[in-house]
Amino acid sequence: MFDRLPTARASRRAAPLLCVLALCIALSGCKKELYGNLSEQDVNEMVVALLERGVDASKDTSDAGKTWSLDVDDTQMVRAMEALRARGLPHSKFDDLGALFKKDGLVSTPTEERVRFIYGTSQELSSTLSKIDGVLVARVQIVLPNNDPLAQTIKPSSAAVFIKYRRDSDIGALVPQIKTLVMHSVEGLTYDQVSVTAVAADPVEYSQQPQSSGMPAWLLGVLAGAVVLAATALLVLARRGVLAGRPGADAAGGDGAASGRLGGLLARLRRLRPAN
Template identity: 30%
Template sequence: MFNCLRACLLACCVLLAGCEQELLKSLDQRQANEVLAVLQQANIAANKKDVGKLGYTILVDEKDFSAAVDLLKTRDLPSKARIEISQLFPAESLVSSPRAEKARLYSAIEQRLEQSLLTMPEIVSARLHLSYDVEGADTRKQAGGVHLSALVIYQNDVNESLLINEIKRFLKNSFQTVNYDDISVVLAKKPIAQHSSPLVKAALSPWLLGGLCVLFLGLIGVVLTLCWIKFGRRLYPSKRETQG
């Protein structure tokens, strides 16, 4: 009887756990923590699961899945893995041409600058594009100047003019040859996420509600049976026990 009761309780746990849906997988610890923090700030209940060599998986309730996807799309998450220049140009590797070397270098610089912009508290997402003279890398002619364009999504109420000036000054000081007028910054404010608190649960689906009712009735039957075995015989002894 106790084994039956234990099995019923386990079945209840399995049903409740089945409400969660996989949102992201194969994340490193930094990416998983960033996603988890953003979801919790938006009142979306989420769990982080360590799956060993496969990284981390983020789970959310089925009712929150659509809201979570929209939120992560707005915040441009999960973020890219951090780029180190030494990873792109290891000492033992052979670079095919100066043009390829320059393209890879500027691509890495783009990502490094994006990562730096994200450290500003007002910025939630940043995309940086560099325009440069690729042909000048394979010839001796003087290469053209660098042009920078940044697309930035920010949060809270900020002075847009001040934020643009800060971003342009940061990018200007990141290159020796770039002109201030060759830097363009486009701002967009993050939309306000509308989502209910995870404490307010949505109505259970019919099949889940029916399954829980069946398990609940089964648990009641098991408890009544155990009570009868323990106390019923004392109150209503059988004929054999009475004759004895």
């Protein structure tokens, strides 16, 4: 019985240590939110871009899919930011004409309506150009002069387009098509009055990926769960007395009782034996 007591004590001491080990394993694979309030399309593109670069990323939602968040291993935050910046993610948010001219019960002046229309058209064109493969940033600035109908000379409309693109993309070949698209989107605009400035993005030098997180997050979770189960099993067994040797103690107690009864019987036989 007594030789098994150290085993029981060791089991009780090992269980908390195993729990601490499981906690350390779980924390080693912790993820932190890198971006929030994303659409499902944006978060899917970002997850794919990060996985292609070897960054452990996942998506999560807390409002039944209305908005999404991007979660990244906390040891890979820098590399994740570099990978997303190289791909121009997340995409910029643009306003649309429908939202800008949504009726709100207020009467706008003609000047306000004009400014709102110019801004909305610029936003729509910027959104369209940003969807071209290889384009990281697209901005369109439109100038529509307020010409006097009685004036002798009319100031022409103009538009300036700025595009930042990846170096592996041939945006130069698309400049004529871009100018044509902008020209037909703005009233009174001619082809020659549209300027396009295309700038190649600097190559991204990725930082060295840390080696501290050698296991995927799912494998760390499985390992932590196994350690917790092992600790729980040790506690249950020690509490029930399996490791404490209680069955052996019961057997020893039974042997002692049997020996006592046998000794008493022999003593009675000696008293009944006639003396020589």
